[in-house]
Amino acid sequence: MKYSIRLILFLATLISSVYSLHLNIEAVEETRPPVCVRDFVTEGQLVVVNIQSSGNQGDGQHLSFYIRDTVGNEYRKKKDFAGEVRVAFTAHASAAFDVCFVNVLQRRYSQLSRDIELDIEAGSAARDWNAIQAAEKLKPVEVELRKVEELTDEIVNELEYLKAREERLRDTNESTNRRVRNFSIIIIISLIALGVWQVAYLRNYFKSKHII
Known part of the structure; x- marks a missing residue:
């Protein structure tokens, strides 16, 4: 039993780990395509960036x-920020x-850039588990088990979403076929009707000209 709990906690630690993404955004004078990082979430899921x-x-330089x-919802926009x-x-x-x-250069003939550290947490990883532990007076093991439970629910929901999406794609494919x-x-x-009509027309034409 102890080994099972340890294994569950180890897997939860691996799954819920958050890795930082480091970017270097060069400042440019002219407008260029922004530097973007993409992630996927399901409806109603909590996201912390x-x-x-x-x-x-x-x-x-003005970093924004x-x-x-991808469906047009804008969650946050901030211009000229630092820190x-x-x-x-x-x-x-x-x-x-x-x-x-987007990093816009304000001083001409300069080479400036900003270093960005980006963390994206979604679902159970985005929740404040310390506050939950204090509010519900949970033991550390109970907190980890709650994390595993929520992660499992998220995986099940995502699999159901993928299944429903596959069914929609299959229906679309069958309809297209x-x-x-x-x-x-x-x-x-x-084409067959056109061929028959052409043969009949040519036959009547040749008959009218006494060719056949």
Whole structure:
């Protein structure tokens, strides 16, 4: 039993680990495509984005960011920031979302850049487990088991979403196949009818000219 609990806690630690992404955003004079990092969340899932930027405001570059999903929902937008920014939001739809950065150079003929450290936490990893442990007076083992339980629920929900999406894609594929088949049958019938009409027309034409 002890080994099972240890194994569960070890797996939970591996799954819930958060890795920082380090970026270097060069400042440019002209507008260029933003530097974006994409992740995927399901509807109603809690997401926490932590951004740590080097430099200071007024250092000759304006660093901005926005968080927007692929269906058009914008969760946060901030211009000319430096230091630490924390953004928490609940996903409005099951879709990919982008954290995009734009760094505009304010001092001409300079080479400036900002170092970015980006952390994205979603689902159970984004919850404040210390506050939950204090509020519900849970033991450390109970907290870890709660994490595993929520992670399991998230995996099940994601698998159900993928299954439903696969069913929709399969239905779309079958519908497309039926339409292509029906269109092909119509084309074949039309070609046969056109051929028969051409043969009949030419036969009547040659008969009228007494060729046959």
